Amino acid sequence: MKKRKYIIGVDVGGTKTASGVITGNGHLVGKIVLPTCARRGRDVSVKQVLSSVSAVLERTGIGKKDLKGIGVCAPGPLDPKRGIVHNPPNLPGWDNVPLPAIIEKKFGVRTELENDANAAGMAEMIWGAARGYKNVFYVTVSTGIGTGIIIGGRIYHGKNGMAGEGGHCTINYDDTGGPCGCGNIGCVESMASGPATSRRLIKKMKKSGGKKSILYRLSGGDLGAITMRTIADAARQKDKLAMDTIKEQGRILGIWLGGMINVLDPGIIVIGGGVSSIGKLIFDEIRKTAYKSTVNVFAAKTPIVPAKLKSDVGIYGAASIVM
Numbered sequence: 238m239k240k241r242k243y244i245i246g247v248d249v250g251g252t253k254t255a256s257g258v259i260t261g262n263g264h265l266v267g268k269i270v271l272p273t274c275a276r277r278g279r280d281v282s283v284k285q286v287l288s289s290v291s292a293v294l295e296r297t298g299i300g301k302k303d304l305k306g307i308g309v310c311a312p313g314p315l316d317p318k319r320g321i322v323h324n325p326p327n328l329p330g331w332d333n334v335p336l337p338a339i340i341e342k343k344f345g346v347r348t349e350l351e352n353d354a355n356a357a358g359m360a361e362m363i364w365g366a367a368r369g370y371k372n373v374f375y376v377t378v379s380t381g382i383g384t385g386i387i388i389g390g391r392i393y394h395g396k397n398g399m400a401g402e403g404g405h406c407t408i409n410y411d412d413t414g415g416p417c418g419c420g421n422i423g424c425v426e427s428m429a430s431g432p433a434t435s436r437r438l439i440k441k442m443k444k445s446g447g448k449k450s451i452l453y454r455l456s457g458g459d460l461g462a463i464t465m466r467t468i469a470d471a472a473r474q475k476d477k478l479a480m481d482t483i484k485e486q487g488r489i490l491g492i493w494l495g496g497m498i499n500v501l502d503p504g505i506i507v508i509g510g511g512v513s514s515i516g517k518l519i520f521d522e523i524r525k526t527a528y529k530s531t532v533n534v535f536a537a538k539t540p541i542v543p544a545k546l547k548s549d550v551g552i553y554g555a556a557s558i559v560m
């Protein structure tokens with residue numbers, strides 16, 4: 238029998254759903270990106286997911302018999318073992334949707350489900366920055382902070398499939414920056430995500446007037462328009478406020494990662510998401526602080542590196558769980 242050599246990775250997000258066909262050695266043969274149409278409710282958005290799979294099969298000309306499986310990653314909370322997407326805040330109307338079973342029924346191909354940060358960590362281990370490692374702590378820092386724990390080459394799910402919510406560890410119990418999306422106070426997500434960092438910088442600019450900062454010009458005088466990308470651009474132009482803000486973000490992440498090293502003693506820490514593209518400025522600060530904040534005397538040898546898989550990490554991540 239001919240070996241089935243292709244995998245479909247489906248990355249379901251609040252705004253877009255991307256499906257891609259990947260070979261076993263990590264070559265992306267083709268992909269399709271459709272709007273998820275999340276606001277139009279569950280039936281429409283589930284249909285968009287199915288359409289993206291049909292469309293990518295059509296585009297690449299690959300038949301079902303050549304498929305090893307379909308992997309789906311979606312925002313949590315979800316149950317990877319039972320294959321149920323519970324009720325992600327950015328997929329309104331989704332209430333205990335058995336997405337893999339729906340896909341399997343339509344295409345007749347084995348389908349697996351995983352949360353997006355776990356899946357991205359797995360993809361980094363198979364094709365990305367953590368190749369050759371078996372114990373990996375994966376972090377994504379963008380609008381939120383997601384994490385995935387890989388132990389002995391496998392995703393650690395915990396008893397209820399809910400492990401790896403490392404972004405919601407409280408690191409400052411009397412933080413005044415407002416509650417986290419999860420309802421707690423002082424989670425690392427609510428202190429060091431992209432939006433949290435922009436908010437802190439905007440506050441400082443309002444206090445000082447901030448007209449000297451390049452950021453004032455980059456945002457056209459509209460402080461509300463400042464995002465992590467604007468701050469990174471300003472830091473590249475050596476703007477002091479932007480550089481200080483990024484270093485502070487690095488220190489917060491470093492303190493938290495020091496604690497994560499205490500718990501996990503991982504072989505490598507991979508950081509993805511928008512923040513990972515800032516580069517040396519933030520990574521130097523993260524490493525310095527993390528190694529100082531842990532009791533693990535060997536921690537300075539733990540590599541903390543940027544993710545390798547960039548914009549298609551969701552597709553790779555989803556495909557990796559079928560590998």
Ligand SMILES: [Zn+2]
Pocket residue numbers: 404405406417418419420421424426427
């Ligand atoms: Zn939280």
